[in-house]
Amino acid sequence: MKRESGKAMGSKRTVTAEDLYSLRWISDPAVCPVSHSIAYVCQSVGEDKEDYQSHIRLLSIDGEEDRPFTNGGPMAPEGQDTAPAWSPDGTRLAFLRKSDQGKQIWIIPRAGGEARQVTRLPRGVAAFSWSPDGTHLLFTAKVAADQELDELTPEEEKKRWASRVRVVTRSKPKADGAGLWDHRRSHLFVIDLETEQARQITDGDYDVHEPVWSPDNRQIAFIAKIAKEPSADVDLQLMNDLFLIDRDGGEPRRLTDMAWSISQASFSPDGKLIAFFGHDRAYEGATQTALYTISAEGGAAVCVTEGFDALLSNAAISDMRSHLRTPPPLFSTDGRSIYSLVSMAGSVQVYRFPLNGGGEPQALTEGAREIYQFAVTKDERYLLLASTDPVLPGDLYRVDLHTGEEVRLTAINDAFLEHIEWSSPEVFEFTASDGVTVHSWMMRPAGFEAGKRYPAILEIHGGPHAMYSHSFFHEFQLLAAQGYAVLYTNPRGSFGYGQTFVNGCRGDYGGRDYQDLMEAVDYAADNFDFIDKERLGITGGSYGGFMTNWAVGHTDRFQAAVTQRSISNWLSFYGVSDIGYSFTEGEIMGNPWEDTEKLWRHSPLAYVTQIRTPLLILHGEQDLRCPIEQAEQLYVALKRSGHETELVRFTGASHDLSRSGNPGLRVERLNRIVQWFERHISQE
Numbered sequence: 001m002k003r004e005s006g007k008a009m010g011s012k013r014t015v016t017a018e019d020l021y022s023l024r025w026i027s028d029p030a031v032c033p034v035s036h037s038i039a040y041v042c043q044s045v046g047e048d049k050e051d052y053q054s055h056i057r058l059l060s061i062d063g064e065e066d067r068p069f070t071n072g073g074p075m076a077p078e079g080q081d082t083a084p085a086w087s088p089d090g091t092r093l094a095f096l097r098k099s100d101q102g103k104q105i106w107i108i109p110r111a112g113g114e115a116r117q118v119t120r121l122p123r124g125v126a127a128f129s130w131s132p133d134g135t136h137l138l139f140t141a142k143v144a145a146d147q148e149l150d151e152l153t154p155e156e157e158k159k160r161w162a163s164r165v166r167v168v169t170r171s172k173p174k175a176d177g178a179g180l181w182d183h184r185r186s187h188l189f190v191i192d193l194e195t196e197q198a199r200q201i202t203d204g205d206y207d208v209h210e211p212v213w214s215p216d217n218r219q220i221a222f223i224a225k226i227a228k229e230p231s232a233d234v235d236l237q238l239m240n241d242l243f244l245i246d247r248d249g250g251e252p253r254r255l256t257d258m259a260w261s262i263s264q265a266s267f268s269p270d271g272k273l274i275a276f277f278g279h280d281r282a283y284e285g286a287t288q289t290a291l292y293t294i295s296a297e298g299g300a301a302v303c304v305t306e307g308f309d310a311l312l313s314n315a316a317i318s319d320m321r322s323h324l325r326t327p328p329p330l331f332s333t334d335g336r337s338i339y340s341l342v343s344m345a346g347s348v349q350v351y352r353f354p355l356n357g358g359g360e361p362q363a364l365t366e367g368a369r370e371i372y373q374f375a376v377t378k379d380e381r382y383l384l385l386a387s388t389d390p391v392l393p394g395d396l397y398r399v400d401l402h403t404g405e406e407v408r409l410t411a412i413n414d415a416f417l418e419h420i421e422w423s424s425p426e427v428f429e430f431t432a433s434d435g436v437t438v439h440s441w442m443m444r445p446a447g448f449e450a451g452k453r454y455p456a457i458l459e460i461h462g463g464p465h466a467m468y469s470h471s472f473f474h475e476f477q478l479l480a481a482q483g484y485a486v487l488y489t490n491p492r493g494s495f496g497y498g499q500t501f502v503n504g505c506r507g508d509y510g511g512r513d514y515q516d517l518m519e520a521v522d523y524a525a526d527n528f529d530f531i532d533k534e535r536l537g538i539t540g541g542s543y544g545g546f547m548t549n550w551a552v553g554h555t556d557r558f559q560a561a562v563t564q565r566s567i568s569n570w571l572s573f574y575g576v577s578d579i580g581y582s583f584t585e586g587e588i589m590g591n592p593w594e595d596t597e598k599l600w601r602h603s604p605l606a607y608v609t610q611i612r613t614p615l616l617i618l619h620g621e622q623d624l625r626c627p628i629e630q631a632e633q634l635y636v637a638l639k640r641s642g643h644e645t646e647l648v649r650f651t652g653a654s655h656d657l658s659r660s661g662n663p664g665l666r667v668e669r670l671n672r673i674v675q676w677f678e679r680h681i682s683q684e
Contacts (some may be wrong), residue, residue: 012421014446014481017670019420020474020663021045024412026394027324028083029386032110033378034090036061039069040386040396042412045663046078050158052663054080056095059396061382070108070115073097081106087134094118094130094137105137107193118196126186127210131247132217137191140208141385142184143200166676171235175578176624177654188222190247192286201249206234208265210328214296215271219244221296223262223276226252234622238281238582242274244296255298263289264328268335272296273305275329275338277312283503284586286465288495289313291329291340291353304338304353308361311502315343315495316370316469317461318395319659327373333380335396339364341371343496346427346439346469350374351382365399365406368470376401384409390443391422421446423480425488430523438516439497440489441468442528446481453532455681456485458521458558460540460547462565464493465502475670477659482674484681485531487524491516493543507589509602510550517547518555533557538613541565541658542626546604549634552615553607560680562673564618565626565655568634570599578624608637616676618669620653620661648672 025043032039038061043054053076058069071078080098087094091110096103097117102124108115119125121141128139148619166180188208191198202208204226211222221244225234240262243252256262260278267274274294278301279287288311294301307313314326330339336358342351348370352362364383365371370393373386383399398408407420425441432438445454457479461468468488476486491495492504492512505513525533538558540548545566551560567573572593574584585591590598600606615638631647638645650657651663657665 012419014421015477017478017667017674020667021049023393025321026386026410026412027373028394029373029375029384030084030086031375031377031384032086032090033088035110036377038384038396039084039086039093041082041084049664050662051078052080053078054082056081056084059409060317061398063407066410070095070369073115085128087130088132089134094128102462105139119191119198124352129212131213131590132215135193137193138211138213138220139189139191140186140211141189142186144184164626167456171233172578174624175539177656180386188220188267200590201245202252212265214267215269218247220247221265221267221274223265242276242294248283255294255300264326266328266331268331269333272333275331278331282501283506285583286503286506288502291338293355304355309498311343311495312340314341314344314348314372315467316348316464316471318388318471319473319475320605321659323660324372330376338377341374343467345496346467346490348372348469350385356500364401370469370471388472389470390425390472422477430520432516432519436501438489438491438520440487440520442524443476443480443486445483445485445498452530454483454485454530455535455537456487456524456531457537457539457677458517459486459488460517460544462540462542462544464543465495466507467496468493468536475673478670482678485528487520488515489520506587509546509588514547514550514554517551535559535681537561537681539564539673542655545626549604552611552613553604556612558613560677561613562616562618562676564658565620565623566630567626568605568630569603571603572633573630576629607635608634609641611638611643614680616672617647618672619647620650620655620657622652623655625655
């Protein structure tokens with residue numbers, strides 16, 4: 001008999017899908033250079049359950065004071081204040097505030113009072129940062145090459161496009177979550193905070209990303225794809241470059257030479273070096289990101305992490321957040337080392353990397369956790385962490401870099417969490433049939449009783465070049481509350497276990513990766529005596545949806561399956577996805593006209609007549625990463641073959657529905673998963 005979600009168990013109750021509406025999420029910790037006060041973003045579901053609201057809070061370094069600092073502005077209580085950044089002298093805090101004209105930069109004094117708006121661009125701004133002297137801000141904003149188009153209001157432009165044919169000329173004309181290309185490019189602006197006059201610094205047929213000031217206030221570094229030849233198609237170019245430009249504009253100077261896939265640059269304190277994350281795409285999207293430095297004068301880049309076989313970034317996934325900015329490489333005050341996140345063995349920790357042969361990399365944090373953001377106080381006494389674990393959605397922590405002592409500073413969800421029974425997963429490893437160790441988790445059902453046998457659900461992560469971590473997953477907790485054991489694992493293709501491991505599925509999707517997953521189920525069924533191997537389910541999203549489709553086409557061991565935002569046909573995916581051609585060529589290692597048989601052989605649709613497992617298909621109608629035609633092909637083929645299936649389409653939802661989509665649709669999605677498994681997997 002099914003356990004009712006939310007049912008009281010002693011003094012606590014179990015998890016429900018609707019608990020999403022009560023959770024709060026912490027992000028973007030920014031430490032004041034003077035007072036050590038910490039500004040951070042607190043996000044929650046809006047009152048109408050159609051969107052999110054967020055405000056900035058101010059936290060003392062000892063955790064004793066934690067208070068609201070902004071209120072969302074004119075759109076409150078549905079306002080969104082994000083991206084706090086302190087002025088160099090610590091007297092002011094800049095942040096982004098959502099408005100009818102997109103996100104705009106506002107500034108509020110540290111002492112409190114009224115915030116003032118400093119940008120008024122018709123379509124808002126994106127990334128921004130303070131000049132070292134605190135007199136200017138740089139930011140990026142989208143501008144149109146067609147001046148007439150740029151002068152239209154957003155509403156006027158919407159009407160214009162609604163009544164016209166759209167002519168597509170770019171090789172990459174769309175992006176998930178953004179839609180079709182709007183003929184605008186993201187360029188760099190500098191605004192004088194005294195006059196509030198903004199000047200455009202860059203111009204051309206390219207997009208500026210992640211700009212940062214030089215310490216001497218004179219130059220700005222940024223990342224872009226700028227063609228060397230006028231006829232070159234930058235959309236087809238997978239590499240990008242690091243550039244420098246004078247703060248007053250001029251011709252950008254290229255520091256690298258299209259040999260890298262680069263992200264997140266930062267200057268050393270003396271301005272002589274620029275650090276960045278990057279790789280040479282030797283293994284395409286499976287290539288581990290490393291840490292490099294390059295002279296601001298140009299020359300060869302130096303790999304700081306040579307021989308360090310791990311990813312310098314956060315590869316962990318969760319259904320609690322999406323698109324949070326990973327901190328850039330952070331130089332120490334003396335310029336002799338760099339702080340960075342590292343994904344390793346299912347956890348994400350902060351490391352310090354010495355420069356110029358100054359010693360071995362040092363892990364500054366430890367434990368079963370995912371640290372998704374961090375900051376360091378100006379005196380380098382404290383490390384501030386935004387961290388999650390399987391039973392905590394996220395809080396801020398302080399680590400004393402002298403003593404190693406760690407203190408939890410916030411308890412943002414505790415008043416809510418303490419009334420709910422949460423399941424803590426057990427970590428285990430098994431040896432795959434080819435001798436490689438595979439890292440896994442087993443979450444026991446809520447109210448677990450020794451001697452009883454329980455149905456189990458296999459969860460498969462997306463990517464595939466990502467990883468499960470010691471992160472909070474609402475979906476997993478909900479399934480445990482329903483009486484299921486939840487098995488999740490990092491098969492071949494996952495980050496966190498070295499370059500050979502993450503490259504282990506390229507060119508052979510459905511091969512070694514599928515074996516790892518099935519062997520994980522075998523191991524769990526043999527070693528956890530509470531699992532009933534006759535009552536199994538499977539689900540996953542994106543690549544995890546591909547693998548769910550693949551699995552039910554190759555085995556009948558599962559009694560029910562739920563495939564989400566999935567891939568079913570590589571031949572069509574190549575041309576319809578926003579990353580179709582680059583992903584298919586890099587991961588499946590083929591294209592439709594030269595490798596037709598290979599792409600079809602690796603497509604789950606090729607095995608649809610072998611599917612016997614009842615399959616629920618969940619898909620967002622505005623998903624441009626794995627477009628809904630992938631779901632439609634699978635659904636029609638299953639119906640035509642007489643197999644049990646349902647297709648649930650989420651209106652307006654992109655690929656990120658499960659982690660940052662419409663809250664009401666997120667709850668609907670979770671309940672649909674629960675209902676499908678309930679219908680097809682008995683509890684007794």
